[in-house]
Amino acid sequence: MAQYLHLFISIVILLSLSAHGVCENIWHISTGPDFETDIDSQVISIVVKQAYELSKEKVRITSSPSWKRSLIEANAGRVDGELYRIKGISKKFPNLVIIPIPVGNVSALAFTNKEKLKSLKIDSWNSLINHSIGILNGILYIEDESKKNNLKMIEKVQTYDQLLNVVYFNRVDFGVWSYPTYLSFIKDKRFNQLHIFKTPLSVEYLYHYIHKKNKNLIVKLTNALGIMQENGEIKKIRKEFIDQLYK
The missing domain is CATH 3.40.190.10 (Periplasmic binding protein-like II)
Structure with missing residues (x-):
């Protein structure tokens, strides 16, 4: 009888631990x-x-x-x-x-470090035709809009810091990043030289x-x-x- 009681208690403990595992x-x-x-x-x-x-x-x-x-x-x-x-x-x-x-929600915004481009009106994806742009690899709505609007000169990078660099060092005409993410860089010394176009290229939920x-x-x-x-x-x-x- 003691053996059965011990077995019963062991089963109860195991079931209890199993249930706890599910909850956790x-x-x-x-x-x-x-x-x-x-x-x-x-x-x-x-x-x-x-x-x-x-x-x-x-x-x-x-x-x-x-x-x-x-x-x-x-x-x-x-x-x-x-x-x-x-x-x-x-x-x-x-x-x-x-x-x-x-x-x-996220707004796609263009930005540049080239003085001659800072006075342009950039308010749609179509505004970026005939310019080179930097984007993040894997951000699908930006990749899709780039293809949809037939943007050809695209450099893809893996991180926002890399994106900031390719624009800051003028390797591309424009970068495209999102609001509010770009606010992460407002204290970065590179950020101060950039011109960000405030009109969103597009807005997505x-x-x-x-x-x-x-x-x-x-x-x-x-x-x-x-x-x-x-x-x-x-x-x-x-x-x-x-x-x-x-x-």
Whole structure:
């Protein structure tokens, strides 16, 4: 009888530990290489972490060596999802499922360090035709707009710091980066010489994506982000974070 009792207690303990393990499951989400400096990534990471917390889930966000690699890893299921991308990437990465509440938005802005170009009117992608431009590899909406508008002279780089350099050292006519991410560089000495064209080339909403194997998260995260959108929490997080940059 003592042996059976011991076996019963052991089974109960194992089941208890197993249940605890399920509760403690941590979802692994990937993003690009500029996580420490990319304002979009930092702001949206706060939004997404809060959504997971509201869903009673835990999440860990990690940087990938490149923006494109991050998508590849997420689509292959080697991580559980992608921190944020524009709507429509599932056409190219069919294993990624969108959470249909925007977690932010991004504006594509052109900038230059060439004096002769600073007085030009740059207010659309079409304005960049016949000029060389630098962009980030793997930022799909910028890559797609470049192709759509038949921009030929393109230099792709892996990080925002590299993008800043190719423009600062006049290797290209224009760079294209996003607001609010470029604000990360306002204290960089290279930044002071640049001219940023304030009219966006385009504006896109950003969404969190998960791998299809994690479809049980869809309703939870949609509901959580819906609550955050309704009560203004998503906008509040973004505003407070950006305001801190100017202090």
